[in-house]
Amino acid sequence: MRIGLDFDGLLDEQPGFFGFLTSALRSAGHFVAVLTYRDPATRSRTTAELQRLGIVHDELHFACSLGDKGRLCRELDIDIYFDDQDECLADVGEQTTVFKIRNGGNFDFDEHKWLSTERLTRLL
Ligand SMILES: [Mg+2]
Numbered sequence: 001m002r003i004g005l006d007f008d009g010l011l012d013e014q015p016g017f018f019g020f021l022t023s024a025l026r027s028a029g030h031f032v033a034v035l036t037y038r039d040p041a042t043r044s045r046t047t048a049e050l051q052r053l054g055i056v057h058d059e060l061h062f063a064c065s066l067g068d069k070g071r072l073c074r075e076l077d078i079d080i081y082f083d084d085q086d087e088c089l090a091d092v093g094e095q096t097t098v099f100k101i102r103n104g105g106n107f108d109f110d111e112h113k114w115l116s117t118e119r120l121t122r123l124l
Pocket of ligand 1 (some may be wrong): 005
């Protein structure tokens with residue numbers, strides 16, 4: 001399988017879990033890519049942070065925008081993608097299974113409701 005992982009709000013939310021997961025996946029021969037919307041000039045600092053968090057990966061890619069992660073998922077032929085922001089998930093193709101991570105940036109824990117925008121959310 002080919003796995004894609006967001007960094008901020010995901011890997012740094014549960015580094016122990018994702019360190020274990022990425023290590024297990026790579027040991028089993030799976031491909032792991034980190035996709036981030038950070039400034040590409042932060043590559044060396046981002047790589048050092050991944051190492052410090054214990055995240056093992058094959059490739060690190062910098063998206064040009066939040067929505068650009070959909071293009072990266074298609075180009076990298078990602079099977080499973082983890083992210084915390086709807087803006088990053090909206091353009092991910094149907095062939096990619098998405099796991100959305102809940103955190104304080106996308107969920108109101110006092111009201112027990114997801115946070116999103118009208119553009120990205122159609123109410124049932
Ligand atoms: Mg994120």
